[in-house]
Amino acid sequence: MKKQQLKLPKQLWTEESIDLTRHIYQGKLLTKSEGFKLGKTQRKKIPREQLSQLSERPKDTTALTIYDWSNQGRLEQLKPIRAKRMSVSPFTFYRGMPSLMLFDQAWEQHNSGLFQQICGDCHLSNFGGFASPERNLLFGINDFDETLVAPFEWDLKRLATSFVIAARDIDLADKVGLKAIKTMLNSYRQHLLQNTELSPLQVWYDKVDASTLLENTECRKLRKKREKHLDSAQKRNAHSVLPKLTQQDQETGFRYFVDDAPLLWHPNTDEPFSQSVETFFQQYRDSLKYDRQVLFDRYQRSDVALKVVGVGSVGTRSAIALFQDADREPLILQMKEANPSILSPLFLEKVKHEGERVIHGQQLMQAASDIFLGFSTLEKHFHVRQLRDMKISVDLADMDDDYFYEYAESCGLALAHAHAKAGNADVLMGYLGEGSTIVEVLQQYATQYAERNLKDYQQFMDAVADAKIEIAGDEAL
Template sequence: MSELKDYRKQGKAARDQCPRSAHAEPGHIDRDPLPLIEASGAGRVKSLVALRNGRMLVSPFAFYRGSALLQAHDLAGTPNMGVSAPICGDCHLMNFGGFATPERNLLFGVNDFDETHPGPWEWDLKRLVASFMVAARDLRHSEGVAQAVCREVVGAYQKTMAEHAEQGALEIWYDRLSYDDLLEQANTQSAVKEVQRSMDKAARRTHAELLPKISERDEHGRLHIRDDLPEIFHLHERSSLLDKDDDWMRLKHWQPLYQTLMRDYRNTLQADRRELLSRFHVHDLVFKVVGVGSVGTRCLVALLTDDQAQPLFLQFKEARRSVLADYLKVKSRPRHEGQRVVEGQRLMQSASDLFLGWTKGSDGRHFYVRQLRDMKISAELETFDSSIFEAYGRVCGRALARAHAKASGRAAEISGYIGKSDSLADALLEYAQVYAEQNERDFERFQQACRKGRLEARSEADFVADHLP
């Protein structure tokens, strides 16, 4: 118990160097957002950068989702208490959701780790709270609701971290947030219905259910995935959106690329999972455009089946250097970016995908691998009333605290710093308000750049029209 108190004291002592009120500071916001946005497009598929810009143009919240690099730059100018641990790196509210454990249990937590990197826990919490403020304004919730949900996020984080500060390492490691837990905590009838609807939806999101939706047999009876521009396309067919000079276009077929990716990937799996994977054979490989911020990075989906014609969809997602890397002194231990993502996910999640691993393409690009879609669900914010929105904030705050406690092993120190008062919540609410306004200014600059032609922006409909017969 004395050691626990010492850790709490260490956390409390950190307030001398970094007062909790200092977290209201917005950071390095005196900058032009456009060069950073342009820099974030480097190395992506050229034709898809315009689609990424088009998706970011939809709303200030869509822009916020796609501009993690901007906030990483800004956060580098903010204070922190000095605890560095694996963090999500892109911790906005749409990067939480439901996912399946290898035992087919449905859990809730952080579910996107493309930008994971050792860093201050405060950065994740600030990006999350600001995302709720931006989304609340975007969804036309009142200022009162926006402020309340931000306080709910911080309050849940504070309470959960205090609980973990009293627990042993194994107890924290085994802790998980299930949908049954969420159902028990739902305090309104609408919240109960939303959780139950999500559980029912997740149960339907299986490989077997997906197969007839996105695949078919050709005239020779061969199983393949249907093109659905601009979301899904084959690499070497007329529908391809890859640039003509792209190195993948020099390949005559997708199979050499698939074989290269699989060779290294198998070695990152446990022996029993390699054996399971060996019972599937591949039919097709396609390019899949995903998300907002990830548009233009490379993502492939392979369709495999076993001897009973039961499907498995594997997703190979490009792992680029974390947007945090240039703004933090601490370095990521793995040199392989896919390994960085996988190890960060394993540290922060309660349980991870059965087929989670990493690999490298023949061109030297790094990828991580996981199942596509399998029981994965995300929030449908447009359906949330104010009470569900606030409840979702509480759940995200709790899930983030659990992830940070597990990954850092320093819950007592963090909890000691936060304390029992509303000091941190007050500061982060102010931060969220200021940063939401900054995001709106950046969005206006972005809109102007697209209108004037400095940045090209195209919609899904534009790409479809290009390929009409």
Template sequence: MAPTGATATPAARAAHGRAARKRAPRSSHAAWIPGVDRSDPVAVLERQGRDRLQELLPIRYGRMTASPFAFLRGAAAVMAADLASQPHTGLTVQLCGDAHLLNFGLFASPERALHFDLNDFDETHPGPFEWDVKRLAASVAVAGRENGYAETRVRRAAEAAAAGYRKGIRRLADRGELAVWYERIDADRLIPLVRSAGRRRRAESSLTRARRRTSLHALGKLTETVDGRRRIVRDPPLLEPAGASDMAALRKIFSDYRSTLAEERRLLLDRYRFADAARKVVGVGSVGTRCFIVLLTGRDTDDPLFLQIKEATRSVLEEHLPGGPYVHPGHRVVAGQRLLQSASDIFLGWMTGPQGRAFYWRQLRDMKGSANVAGMTPDELVAYARLCGTALARAHARSGDRVAIAAYLGGAETFEHAVADFALRYADQNARDHAALDSAVAAGVVRAAPGI
């Protein structure tokens, strides 16, 4: 049993971490051999889509067929089942659950500082720390191959992700509790990763654009004035005005969401008025879940607040791991985000909607930005992967036993070499799964609408 509580000494926690090497030796993380009973990946995706909006599923499949990396983004359920088939350490953290490269990025703290961190928590759930590391490293390998890098360069980038994690956890293991909790990664750390002057200017420009991505900026992009009133523009099928029944339901559940905010934020929210709402298609893996955006206005119509209301379903990890502390899926997402992120959206909240469906709320645009992975040089991908691994370590250190994990990982490079081996092998598996989806579309088993 793991030593817990204030009485557990660092030495006891470290011993527990080293003992986990008997259950899952560090070199064992290199393995990936699919079992004969491995589920068909297309069948996994179809099962996941049964409770989604059926008319939107062709968009999901169309986006996933675009490339192996796009497939990986939408196939968190497939990889969760694969990870569950392997031995694991038992060293539990609050997992992101979908820690691929594009689920890291820029966001604003309540103090309006720009941070680099995880930014997607739909699949968050307690589980073995290495599952997030392996998904990150696999995404690096898939992205590197898609960029046309030599295999040695791809391996180096995958190793860098795991090395960033190992070194980050070991550094934080020696720090106090408040120091770990207050740990931040400032967005300006992205600039030194870029070698050439031209790319550095583009990176600085990206930070500037992220700082401008606010509700006020979205007002000009997403709305128009109709009969003197602001309305969200139509862009079917990606952005559709909410129907009368949806509009009534959104107004009704607004007060329930409000109750999950801190008191001072309820007061702030009360200064805004409900103006309009629309259904929005978002992401890759999320397509088909119910998602809306709501336009609120404050002092006047030029003082907007855009909120996103997204359906929360069961995490893809839940069928493979013990239950977590939250019954409500929206509560699970919100609590996981607050725990893993260095600073969370002040309007993050959750509630139950029509037909008992769970939702969570957040700001639609709040100085958010993401990296252009496809435009990176091999060396830039290495540096970016290392930064993502460091950010993941910071997130895990808030919920898991960082001392035990650091002791398990140790000072040698055994873990990152093994994870890189896994990442390359899983990139091969992902390519086969992507081809299987292409074949299913060609055979008419599933319908895809590419390019939307």
């Protein structure tokens, strides 16, 4: 069934919009000084102060309207699990429906006009550790389901707002959330400035190494926590999840997934991945680089199961596949359904494959990406990656003020690298400037949007209380 179309603006791009994805302006490549000058000129056309203004939603459109839209096409039996996870707090609600903020941002009267590849769901819990192909632990954005070409500051706005909402969620003072925004933005601009001194190749090769973040951590208490995270990351691989997710067939030696409903189960005949699996993985193999195809051929599939993941992804078709080589060494892949963005009708170029959109955004913005990152089709579009390949995220409940600030600094640094790699650091710095204006603008915006999110969450919880939205039990958490 075709998804209901929401009322959207006629367009995002205007005559004042500039495409930073190609580094070409008016037919020529920009020098560093020209890029900086262009950013300053754009600042005069679209003053930064205008970015603090929230949009007005179209008449008769509420958070519940967007929630219903985002639920279309999801597996019916999983919708109560999604609702349960979103109901935990205003922050899990914020995480669970990124399409709501994208919708609001599209209706904002003003944006910078500086368009490039962005994450699209850039909240603080979407940052974390992940493995490079060289098996080093890097730090950066690790979820790109909503990636798109849009105004660069949309990422900054979502990240800034997440610090205000998360601070309240873990009982930190509002001033802590606001200071975290300032810390994040200062770190973001400082690292952007460093990138303006680098060549395109140097920016491309640059990485945010988790061990470097540890070395720069002055707080002893925080250093111990980060050391613990680094140690645990090294152990998060296919072998580490085998005892929990699988059991071994004593005759063949192959392992198989153990059902753990409602979060993990083998598909019934009418469910995704119950058939055409061979074709799916052949298409996936074709999406890989040639050397990875040869590597992939050293494994054979032994099992596939459906698995509930995350908050916002619950209800979409997600699965895991177990592969083993001749000596029964494991490779576990995760397949996630890739749905069109809520803003896809506004895209200048039509997306041919949503899974390809996701991995292209990830490869462009991450310092290094999973070697098994690929895409395929099984009625729906999917993107594929390794499950838990040294992937870690922080525990917000474990944070005090100092930890919160240190984490904000790390997020700012990582986002700056992602934006510099995907866009143009010179233009961004020219637009942002080095003063306090952009800090005050985003603090004001984040405070306002956090209040809007709280009202949206309360409306959502009222619908739950009125039995208009069904939620699962605590076993779904």
